[in-house]
Amino acid sequence: MGYFPAPDRAEHSLAPWRLHVAVEQAARDLGREPDVVFLHNPEHSLHEGAAHSRDALAQACAALEEATSNGLCGAWGVASWNPSPLPSLIDTTTPKPSAFMVRAGLLVGIRTLDAADAVTAAWGLNGSMVWGMSPFGGGANAPVWGRIDSRVFLRDGIGLSPVQAAFRAAYELPKVGTVSVGTDNPAHLSDLVDALTGQVDERAIEEYRALLRARSHGQPA
Ligand SMILES: NC(=O)c1ccc[n+]([C@@H]2O[C@H](COP(=O)([O-])OP(=O)(O)OC[C@H]3O[C@@H](n4cnc5c(N)ncnc54)[C@H](OP(=O)(O)O)[C@@H]3O)[C@@H](O)[C@H]2O)c1
Incomplete structure (x- = not known):
């Protein structure tokens, strides 16, 4: 989730509504709710200052937490190829994934x-x-x-x-x-x-x- 392939240019996004639509689409494509969905390399979408990045990450996590609560997937996680920007963006208010x-x-x-x-x-x-x-x-x-x-x-x-x-x-x-x-x-x-x-x-x-x-x-x- 959060990686949107397109014919011209694939892009990353943490926009909560796009993540929600993507989880729904994954369930439709699979014919069942996925056991787990991963937010894909959120570091690619975090370029606009610490406060903005912290909010963007927290809102993306909240969107996946809500999708899980609503039964659209069994669990959610975060996958990161380069996690270096992430530690300073996570605090006690950042929803906690089932898997990192x-x-x-x-x-x-x-x-x-x-x-x-x-x-x-x-x-x-x-x-x-x-x-x-x-x-x-x-x-x-x-x-x-x-x-x-x-x-x-x-x-x-x-x-x-x-x-x-x-x-x-x-x-x-x-x-x-x-x-x-x-x-x-x-x-x-x-x-x-x-x-x-x-x-x-x-x-x-x-x-x-x-x-x-x-x-x-x-x-x-
Ligand atoms: N978030 C990201 O940016 C990102 C990027 C890359 C990957 N990933 C995740 O990481 C997962 C694995 O990554 P990956 O497939 O790119 O790389 P990988 O697991 O490091 O390597 C896969 C390669 O290793 C070979 N291999 C596996 N077991 C072997 C064995 N016992 N003996 C000989 N060769 C063996 C496979 O060839 P054979 O098919 O011939 O066995 C395949 O070519 C992916 O499924 C994906 O979920 C995430």
């Missing part, structure tokens, strides 16, 4: 990881309400995945592939309870489910975060 979904995994920078943690804290979300997305950055066959062995992030990596280890590590970067991943291949989906048995090496994850932070400050790793 954010980019997750080894390709995510420290600024996004910190912002995801800050949004989680600002909304007071528990672990199961925070979802990760795009753990392979859109493609598990990108060259980067051939250059690293993600099994260093697992305590018991034996038996899992680097792709499986990268998927398992995505649950810790940032800390999320669910990961939304794309696949058209049932065997790949099965591999990902099997990866959930992997035990993450929390110290390796902490060291990795420290390296990302040092790099962002221009310090030698």
Whole structure:
């Protein structure tokens, strides 16, 4: 919700009436009310100063909360590719989503990881309400995945592939309870489910975060 494709120019909007119409349309298209709808990358619509942005975000969240109360969907959430502008816009009056979904995994920078943690804290979300997305950055066959062995992030990596280890590590970067991943291949989906048995090496994850932070400050790793 909040992303409106058009033949000439797709656009983002937080206008409550457009969100309401979009939820109704989704239910018509699906032939049933969706279990959950996500506000799509609200950061794209927040350019007009802090007070205006805070109101725009709160009103968009309120529109989705109302749609949920009216039975147009089962629940609502917020998905953000770049959550950095969001923490300062959320206060106790901002309606709280059932789920906050954010980019997750080894390709995510420290600024996004910190912002995801800050949004989680600002909304007071528990672990199961925070979802990760795009753990392979859109493609598990990108060259980067051939250059690293993600099994260093697992305590018991034996038996899992680097792709499986990268998927398992995505649950810790940032800390999320669910990961939304794309696949058209049932065997790949099965591999990902099997990866959930992997035990993450929390110290390796902490060291990795420290390296990302040092790099962002221009310090030698
Ligand atoms: N808000 C946003 O701006 C935004 C942007 C992008 C994505 N998203 C969300 O994130 C979700 C996932 O993102 P995504 O699909 O772009 O990227 P992704 O989940 O990081 O990567 C999907 C790719 O990984 C491959 N893959 C998955 N499991 C694999 C396995 N076990 N072995 C080998 N390859 C595997 C898939 O290929 P195969 O099909 O061959 O398995 C597919 O090409 C989307 O559904 C969407 O909800 C949101």
